[in-house]
Amino acid sequence: MPLALAALSALYGLISIWSAVLPRSRAHLRVLSEFIPKPVTFAAIMLAIAAGIVLVLLAHGLRRRKKRAWRLAVAISAVLIVTHLSKGFGFEAAVLAALLLALLIYARAEFIAKGDRSTRWIAVGAVVVIYVVGFLAGMLAIGVYHRRGYRPTMLESAWTVLTGFVGLDGTVPFRNDKVANMVGSALVGVTVLAIIIGAYLLLRPLEPKAYLTDDDSRRLRELLDRFGARDSLGYFALRTDKSVVWSPTGKAAVPYRVVAGVALASGDPIGDPEAWPGAIKPFLELCREYAWLPAVIGCSEQGGTVYAREAGLHVLEIGDEAVVQVADFSLSGRSMRNVRQTVNRVKRAGYVARVRRLAELTQPETAELARVAAAWRGAETERGFSMALGRFGDLEDGDCVVVTAHTVNEDGEQLRALLNFVPWGPDGLSLDLMRRDREADGGLNEFLICSLLEKCPELRVKRVSLNFAMFRSALARGEKLGAGPISRGWSKMLTFASRWWQIESLYRFNEKFAPVWIPRFVCYPSAGSLIPIAMAAMEAEAFWTRPAAIRRLAGRVPLGFGERQAVQSSQ
Numbered sequence: 001m002p003l004a005l006a007a008l009s010a011l012y013g014l015i016s017i018w019s020a021v022l023p024r025s026r027a028h029l030r031v032l033s034e035f036i037p038k039p040v041t042f043a044a045i046m047l048a049i050a051a052g053i054v055l056v057l058l059a060h061g062l063r064r065r066k067k068r069a070w071r072l073a074v075a076i077s078a079v080l081i082v083t084h085l086s087k088g089f090g091f092e093a094a095v096l097a098a099l100l101l102a103l104l105i106y107a108r109a110e111f112i113a114k115g116d117r118s119t120r121w122i123a124v125g126a127v128v129v130i131y132v133v134g135f136l137a138g139m140l141a142i143g144v145y146h147r148r149g150y151r152p153t154m155l156e157s158a159w160t161v162l163t164g165f166v167g168l169d170g171t172v173p174f175r176n177d178k179v180a181n182m183v184g185s186a187l188v189g190v191t192v193l194a195i196i197i198g199a200y201l202l203l204r205p206l207e208p209k210a211y212l213t214d215d216d217s218r219r220l221r222e223l224l225d226r227f228g229a230r231d232s233l234g235y236f237a238l239r240t241d242k243s244v245v246w247s248p249t250g251k252a253a254v255p256y257r258v259v260a261g262v263a264l265a266s267g268d269p270i271g272d273p274e275a276w277p278g279a280i281k282p283f284l285e286l287c288r289e290y291a292w293l294p295a296v297i298g299c300s301e302q303g304g305t306v307y308a309r310e311a312g313l314h315v316l317e318i319g320d321e322a323v324v325q326v327a328d329f330s331l332s333g334r335s336m337r338n339v340r341q342t343v344n345r346v347k348r349a350g351y352v353a354r355v356r357r358l359a360e361l362t363q364p365e366t367a368e369l370a371r372v373a374a375a376w377r378g379a380e381t382e383r384g385f386s387m388a389l390g391r392f393g394d395l396e397d398g399d400c401v402v403v404t405a406h407t408v409n410e411d412g413e414q415l416r417a418l419l420n421f422v423p424w425g426p427d428g429l430s431l432d433l434m435r436r437d438r439e440a441d442g443g444l445n446e447f448l449i450c451s452l453l454e455k456c457p458e459l460r461v462k463r464v465s466l467n468f469a470m471f472r473s474a475l476a477r478g479e480k481l482g483a484g485p486i487s488r489g490w491s492k493m494l495t496f497a498s499r500w501w502q503i504e505s506l507y508r509f510n511e512k513f514a515p516v517w518i519p520r521f522v523c524y525p526s527a528g529s530l531i532p533i534a535m536a537a538m539e540a541e542a543f544w545t546r547p548a549a550i551r552r553l554a555g556r557v558p559l560g561f562g563e564r565q566a567v568q569s570s571q
Helices: 002-021 027-034 042-063 067-086 091-106 117-145 154-164 177-203 214-227 234-238 273-290 301-311 334-348 363-376 444-459 472-479 485-497 504-511 527-540 548-554 561-569
Strands: 243-246 252-259 262-266 293-299 314-325 351-357 401-409 412-423 428-436 463-470 516-524
Touching: 002 042, 002 091, 042 067, 042 177, 067 091, 067 177, 117 154, 117 177, 154 177, 214 234, 214 243, 214 252, 234 412, 234 428, 243 273, 252 273, 252 527, 262 273, 262 527, 273 293, 273 301, 293 301, 293 527, 301 314, 301 516, 334 444, 351 444, 363 412, 363 428, 401 444, 412 444, 428 444, 444 463, 463 504, 516 527
Parallel strands: 262 293, 428 463
Antiparallel strands: 243 252, 252 262, 293 516, 314 463, 314 516, 351 401, 401 412, 412 428
């Protein structure tokens, strides 16, 4: 039922926009001439377009089962019925509006998704600001363009601006009809802008600011101590910009962050696999309660199977993770010739590598590494969400392994590259950070990875997870002898896209170390949700960011949401 109501609301909106844009279809706009005592004008067209946009926005909210969208749709439907019957818009249109109202009332129990209470005042504040700016601009326009020889009072000017907001003529005469129409259209445009922005802010998806409490962090570390060897991405659940939903028993948890109305869970649930369903269920309930799209990025095959069974999500392979088995790795042999030559060249250039646990570093040394790593980042924001920790040097991350490359000369020792690996259970490491001096020689990353693999037996590490290669299998299939035109075409498209994103280069880099490829998956509710999920995932990984003003509005924590999170964390 919500989908049908959303489609009906969208149909109303599209008809309104279509009729306003096409000259031959503007006959229904004549009803506005009873409110605006002039022919169908630009102002009337803009009002119709604004109404259509609001109806489309309502359709999106209705599809997401938002209670606030339902209330607005009921109000608008009732107004449409009265308008159509009293203004001669047509009996058929009134019947359609009545049908929409009846269906909305009949299906009222299905609209349960909560809205962000703080957006009420944000929407009101935005509308007030728009009208205040519009009022001041209107007063200025009247002062400049009123008829010569006529001196309007302040009250007359104010009344003219206020009536102009609804398309009515005021008492102040203008120099000519062209100026009057220009000012009148601008004032109506203020109302149009207020309607659209107010509706957007009122209906926008709830996006609480993610945070990890100290208690959540402690409990997650306890689960990672017991079950951390399962998933190489488990340690990244300790990012401070993730929230977490716990199972009733506390034996499993789902880390997530909400981005643009999408609740992104990363990797597999943390904890005992038998308790995963108990954590997935409250995660889905939270998504339904706040009209979020549930999605999972970077889960394993086992995680995807559980999400598909328990949540009914579809599963799609998005790439492979490169895992090097330390016991099987060797620089000897023809297949490792290029890596071996690269490592030897770097050594001859005077570089030395150091492999240490973070806890072994002094505080000044850790601070210096963090400073240099930030300087080498090259981007304004730290990338990563599902496969990055987002910090360096935290005292609680003492088990991380830091691999650094240095050159030694007369001026002393100089840092040239840095890798950071987080724990993957008791005998594994997962790559977190990879930074290097842009002026340093090439091949440093290969040199540091091989240096780490050489030291792994001393660290009691048996496996190392390297970079994630997106669409690796598609690239590999396109290169095989006898590959079909679809496989070759898809591979060429990915190669072309690699000019902007590191798709092929990560695959080529990882392939040098002869890894075992472990597939990773994305879970999603429907095919139509893939685009918003992809956009949200790219924003979470910092491949692109929304404008700062929009992010500030979306980053507000709704009243009471933090208390709910605290209750869930203590269950």
